[in-house]
Amino acid sequence: MRYRRFGKTNLDLSVFTLGTMRYLSSPENAYLTIEKALSLGINHIETARGYGQSESFLGEALLAGLSIKRSQLYITTKIPPTANPDQLEKQIDQSLERLNLDYLDCLAIHGINTREHLEYTLQGLSGVEKAIADGRVHHLGFSTHAPLEVILATIKTDLFQFVNLHYYYFFQRNAIAIELASQKDMGIFIISPGDKGGQLYNPPETLKTLCDPISPLTLTYRFLLSDSRITTLSLGPANPQELDQPLKIADQDGKLTLEELAIFQQLEAQKIEKLGTNQCSQCYQCLPCPEQINIPEVLRLRNLALAYDMTDFGKYRYRMFENAGHWFPGRKANHCNDCGDCLPRCPEQLDIPTLLKDTHEQLNGKSGRRLWE
The missing domain is CATH 3.20.20.100 (NADP-dependent oxidoreductase domain)
Known part of the structure; x- marks a missing residue:
């Protein structure tokens, strides 16, 4: 230790x-x-x-x-x-x-x-x-x-x-x-x-x-x-x-080894390959959302699910939306009404409403609560 x-x-x-x-x-x-x-x-x-x-x-x-x-x-x-x-x-x-x-x-x-x-x-x-x-x-x-x-x-x-x-x-x-x-x-x-x-x-x-x-x-x-x-x-x-x-x-x-650094580089390369032009860079410029959707977090979970098959983790976290209050704020992505407010603020010019709806379809399930509740 x-x-x-x-x-x-x-x-x-x-x-x-x-x-x-x-x-x-x-x-x-x-x-x-x-x-x-x-x-x-x-x-x-x-x-x-x-x-x-x-x-x-x-x-x-x-x-x-x-x-x-x-x-x-x-x-x-x-x-x-x-x-x-x-x-x-x-x-x-x-x-x-x-x-x-x-x-x-x-x-x-x-x-x-x-x-x-x-x-x-x-x-x-x-x-x-x-x-x-x-x-x-x-x-x-x-x-x-x-x-x-x-x-x-x-x-x-x-x-x-x-x-x-x-x-x-x-x-x-x-x-x-x-x-x-x-x-x-x-x-x-x-x-x-x-x-x-x-x-x-x-x-x-x-x-x-x-x-x-x-x-x-x-x-x-x-x-x-x-x-x-x-x-x-x-x-x-x-x-x-x-x-x-x-x-x-x-x-x-100690410092990261060459082997560990190579793995992190591989993880980054995988993300770029799998997400392509639909990768959210987590700049948070899309906020605030009029419908109080936590857009960056929703799209982070999408990034992980598509890049690394971390779908179970994505479902686990996504189910917390609307059920954990200020511990995990934001509404689920199905509340998007295509207002387009976020679109001109996205430097990647992502089709955010479409990505939100796709993420909801992939990750929505039974609602979750904080562990001790």
Whole structure:
């Protein structure tokens, strides 16, 4: 296991973090998963008020006793944004009680996903400041599924020491946020690269062939671990056994090898070949859409499905539209009414309405919800 400085927090975190959203089958399973993670070198555990019984299960494990000292273990929990400082402070105390802790190494405001969430957070922040002053919270950060502009605005407040965000080989929109956070010496935590990064634990055959002899999951971890600006990547195992495969590369954090670079070049070539003149370059100039369709994300899922046969992943994400609120905003592509508002703004001159309708036909299915709902 490698360890990296978590920005201005000055905590040395393992390059993989134990996420706790999926170990909820029982307290016993949670304990075994935590112990396995610690035995493999993980020293950072992330939970959240909104993850069902996750905080309580972690608290029970801490009370039962773990194989490393509390002083060697870093724990982050997340609470939702609120404009009420007293409510924010109360939520901190409730999390501490469930976790059987007298302090949090890190607290993240969970889901600054809109401008309004940022405004609420700024209004209620004195509740966190009080907890920081008396030692209940050591470091403050935020997690986000927001549009890039909101992420950048939140980073620019200079109120946060770390950020949890989406950034993967197959989703590089937030590269600018990674760079800004690095410039400000913030810790950078990548959310769920194995799942949100493409369900790469169960890749399609086409993608496996393109990445051979390296697995797509290993390749995406290497893409992130090779970036020294990034501190840690989230792993969300449902049981102890799911830790084994990803942690085999927990010490492989050097620069990308020639073989790895060649595979990434091959992936780019495949995308160009398969998509041709219908490739969306993800410039986001098509927004805003009068019908509130998240055009770039819809077409990103189309890109992945056509280029790499990542259709199951596309369906998984597409079903979240209209069912996950601000966590995954936008309406489905069938709401396109051919208004043509986006067409003159597209530098590739794509026939966006036609591509939207085609994507809806390919990816629509049973509606999805966030995992813990």
